[in-house]
Amino acid sequence: MTAPARARGSQELIRAEEPVLAHNYHPLPVVVARAEGAWVEDVEGRRYLDMLAGYSALNFGHRHPALVDAAHRQLDRLTLTSRAFHHDRLAGFAERLAALTGTDMVLPMNTGAEAVESGIKVARKWAYDVKGVPADRATIVVAADNFHGRTTTIVGFSTDETARAGFGPFTPGFRVVPYNDLAALEEAVDETTAAVLMEPIQGEAGVLIPDDGYLAGVRELTRRAGCLFVADEIQSGLGRTGRTLAVEHEPVVPDVVLLGKALGGGIVPVSAVVGSREVLGVLRPGEHGSTFGGNPLAAAVGTAVVELLETGEFQRRAAELGTVLREGLAALVGRGVVGFRARGLWAGVDVDPALGSGREISERLMREGVLVKDTHGSTIRLAPPLTVTGEELRGALGTLEKVLTS
Template identity: 70%
Template sequence: MVDDRLRTPDAVRDAQRWTAHNYHPLPVVISSAEGAWLTDVDGRRYLDFLAGYSALNFGHRHPRLIAAAHAQLDRLTLTSRAFVHDQFADFCRELAELCGKDLVLPMNTGAEAVETAIKVARKWGYRVKGVPDGQATIVVAEGNFHGRTTTIVGFSTDPDAHDDFGPYTPGFRIVPYGDLDALSAAIDDTTVAVLIEPIQGEQGVVVPPEGYLPGVRRVCTERDVLLLADEIQSGLGRTGDTFACDHEGVVPDMYLLGKALGGGIVPVSAVAADADVLGVLRPGQHGSTFGGNPLACAVGTEVVRLLATGEFQHRSTELGARLHAGLHELVGEGLVAVRGRGLWAGLDIDPALMTGRQACERLAERGVLAKDTHGSTIRLAPPLVVTEAEIDEALSRLAAVLAG
């Protein structure tokens, strides 16, 4: 029996009373989860079609990940990087091998991975490329979402993320996403990197035009500029390949990873690059108390081993085709457009019907949890352990919402 003190209205009220209002969550209070399913404090079950913004690619409480965490909790959880622990080398080596890179630098959150990439790119620009001190520039794209630190929001074009947090860090040039000519024109002798999402998640799962990413790779190589691929949401199996860049055969100079790397258990992020890039750092120049801690490495290593089998990439490809086929059948039946790749989709709902927020509220009433982005756009990102039957059920409930 559910404790009356935990009923949803009371729990929602208490959450609003004691926390800053930097989120506007749906009125659902989760108490347990497994696989692709969540259960609230009233015992109601929901299909999770957000998966923690791709942090739960392997579902809730994946047995292998939970086992790895339990085993490590009984041994060692934190040392700091002042010492070497026995999980560190395996994690870094196996992640580097997965990425095809020489070195890995572990941190905690996706935003930390982005900040790490910015620092490394600037230092590489000064020490290797020869950019005059203090003049390094980085090209970014409109509609980007790379995190919420003060540096990162300074080059966001989303007013909610950007406005009222200045003064902003200089050194960034913003160009339209998908416009190779504009990107090329923004590069000059001071440019050290292009920082880009292979697919823009927060913008509504926007896939760039075919040939764009290979074009960015070509321009970066020709102009001696680092290509930094933010695969924090798009990577680690989400799109049907290990990385979204893989779909067009693009190999960036640095992968920025996070979210799913922690298996939905602990925050883990990392950047992976070759020694001629990451090797510019020296002791004392960058770090983190919790970055690369034993618990994080134990879980992260098991994540890498799950990906090494190819099973989850295959599931994303096969089940993603089923998801997208079902969504495209709803275009003209309440949906205006569908975008995405693998088990990741952005849906534009007819704004005459409802907003994205209203759509998510109505989906929640029908037992499916999703997230709106902007206006009448919502995104779907079920865990890669979702089944065909669960996808069909979610599509049926979405169709019912659109039908009113």
């Protein structure tokens, strides 16, 4: 703990933020000073079990030794060249990430929103160069209740008015259809459609899981229509659901996959667009770029993340502990929980509104030493690090039971 943190308590530090930080977040009133594994500690020494894991950015827990070591070693060598030059870490990172995801090419970026924006550009370029859509006519079909980021283009096709209101005018070229509705999707796709952009599981909407066969139906529909299937796996990918990618729960291979969050190991922002050579190969020098995308530090940490996933250990842990999570939540249905959706170590839990809003439940859990985050209404999300133990997970579920039934 740093000296300033010792001298100033949580409330004083929270008040100090108010005049200087833009109010684009409404964080829980806890000030984290250090963390390791699935646990964080605030400035006053209180410990909390982290059941949010940075919205899946911390799939491997806080300060995973292999990831911290990779960062330290790279910091002593080289951190940035820009893409004006080659560096000795990028090709190896790209090769291993492509192999892990079963793809041909990798476009490295930094944040999840950048990956989505890049995927949109690639899909449009493919539509013009390969499919033959007339210039400036390409459309992309997306799902209602989506969350793909917060840039102006992305919020333009959001159905969340909190994200949209006050930020127009918006980029044209997007069609919104209900999620989990193949008939509506088929009606929206036509000869101008460059891609269908979809989250395999809608995280921000409350961990909404589509019906069995839906993703396979999306894949077949896009194949018949001659357009791309772009899967946003920024939250759902890299082990979270018990598979490397969430689309792997069905026999589905998208044309393009968008990755982020966990790819940086909770250390640096790392994202990527991965896909077939036919699609990503449409880009030419000068048409897209990023000064920091694929930088040596990011590539070193990203390679270490891929190495962890190559073992299959974290996918297995998510699948096995996912059973514990589902069984624990099932036992709470009718006892404060009115419903839930879970896959792997990821769940959206609908709490009886009579017991409080999602925010209020999150604050009560915080006071009991468990950190979660609410989403819409009385829904909270559970997404612990994949390093969480069965005992820790059961303890968190016990705390949820206590909060809901006391």
